[in-house]
Amino acid sequence: MTDETTIPVGEAVPLLEPREGIPPVIDDAAGLAATVRTFALGTGPVAVDAERASGYRYSGKAYLVQLRRAGAGSALIDPTACPDLSDLDVALADTEIVLHAASQDLPCLAELGFRPRRLFDTELAGRLLGYERVGLGTMVETVLGLRLEKGHxxxxxxxxxxxxDWLRYAALDVEVLVELRDALHEQLEASGKLAWALEEFAAVLNTPVPAPRSDPWRRTSGIHKVRSLRGLAVVRELWILRDEIAREADLAPGRVLPDSAIVTAALEIPRTTKALTDIAPFTGRSARRHLRDWLAAIARARSLPESQLPQPSTPGDGPPPTNRWADRDPAAAKRLAAARAVVAALADEHRMPTENLLQPDAVRRLTWEPPEILDDEHIEARLRTLGARPWQIALTAHPLTKALDRLNTKGDL
Known part of the structure; x- marks a missing residue:
């Protein structure tokens, strides 16, 4: 389901080495300054990528930043040695930055003082063009006929x-990213979707940093198994302690203690070291160092008065889960089904995923609390307040108005 012919599977050429070889890692101020000068003198868009240590470290910071630009070649920067990229940011302020899945890398780049003003997101472009698989390796193979090694x-x-070999892999991640951008730009233009893509890229850049979650411990995987308030208190105390240990050691929380161990402890509420170590993950090397602390956290939860126990989670400010709509508000359930059908048909017509045509949360909120007047003007205004972009509103507002008004006219609402 794409707008362009793609490279047949099996005909891709392996991309094994960067054209100029593996660049040296920039790890001092002099090297960084030279890189900034070189890239400022280059031409065209700049390909950027960042490597993190997700699953290993507590923070989401970058541990390697890769760049490539025509006339400048490629560069690998070590952010642990060069943590301030603000000079690079200034030098490239008017330059289009090419990223793949930009929302993943923009936060860690911003921590380094690098904040693109113009963006081309090759993953998002692929989605708008209807590519079914939009990972970088697949896109490079499908669009350019080159195969990237994705082993690291x-x-x-x-x-x-x-x-x-890791540095080689990292350099290759930006080796043909601008070429991929150019091919996708051409396809977007040919399919009439370039203006839509530019709106989407701007929206990615302007997305605010999410506010910290209240009660983040409630997102512990498997917490739905914990039915008692005392058990929820155990989850909360263990989660908070684990987070403190993980932050101090700069380890991913799951490497300190997996969520499954927290949930099991909340179900069993062990009182002794023997009972705690009967839960296998507590015998792991990292977790075993803190056995006394885990037991103390569980003891705190056991001793809390009833008035201080956490209560079951309350619904947020959005609609309830859609599987409850038929019972709670049958009319809203009919509106949702009608709206989803409209969005699915339009997405199929324009060859893109439904979630890229209109965000599912916007569809839910629109149909749970529609405007009192079901006409194009009020539907457009409602979609705008829900964060829909102008191109999305232009495509969906009128068909949604017709579908919802038809239900209203039939007396189904």
């Missing part, structure tokens, strides 16, 4: 020194 995507990039 889940590596611990906080490792020092970085192995040569």
């Amino acid at each position: 995507s889940a590596a611990d990039w906080s490792t020092r020194p970085l192995p040569e």
Whole structure:
């Protein structure tokens, strides 16, 4: 389901080495300054990528930043040695930055003082063009006919020194990113979707940093199994303690203690070291160091007065889960079904995923609390307040108005 002919499977050429070889890692002020000068003198868009240590480290910071630009070649920057990229940011302020899945890398780049003003997101472009698989390796193979080796995507990039094969992999991630951008730009233009893509890229850049979650411990995987308030208190105390330990040690929380261990402890509420270590994950090397602390946290939860126990989670400010709509508000359930059918048909017509044509949350909120007057003007205004972009509103507002008004006219609402 794409707007352009793609490279047949099996005909891709392996991309094994960067054209100019693996660039040296920039790890001092002089090297960074030289890189800034070189890239400022380059031409065209700049390909950027960042490698993190997700699953290994507590923070989401970058441990390697890769760049490539025509006339400048490629560069690998070590942010642990060069944590301030604000000079690079200034030098490239008017330059289009090419990222793949930009929302993943923009936060860690911003921490370094690098904040693109103009963006081309090759993953998002692929979605708008209807590519079914939009990972970088697949897109490069499908669009350019080149095969990237993706063996180190889940590596611990906080490792020092970085192995040569990891550096090769990192350099190759930006090697043809601008070429991919150029091909996708051409396809967007040919399909009439370029203006839509530019709106989407701007929206990614302007997305505010999410506010910290209240009660983040409630997102513990498997917490739905914990039915008692005392058990929820155990989850809360263990989660908070684990978070403190993980932050102090700069370890991913799951490497300190997995969620499954927290949930099991909340169900069993052990009172002794023996009972706690009967829960297998508590015998792991990292968790075992803190056995006394885990038991103390559980004891705190056991001793809390009833008035201080956490209560079951309350609904947020949005609609309830859609599987409850038929019972709670049958009319809203009919509106949702009608709206989803409209969005699905339009998405199919324009060859893109439904969630890129109109965000599912916007569809839910619109149909749970529609405007009192079901006409184009009020539907457009409602979609605008829900964060829909102008191109999305232009495509969906009138068909949604017709569908919802038809239900209203039939007396189904």
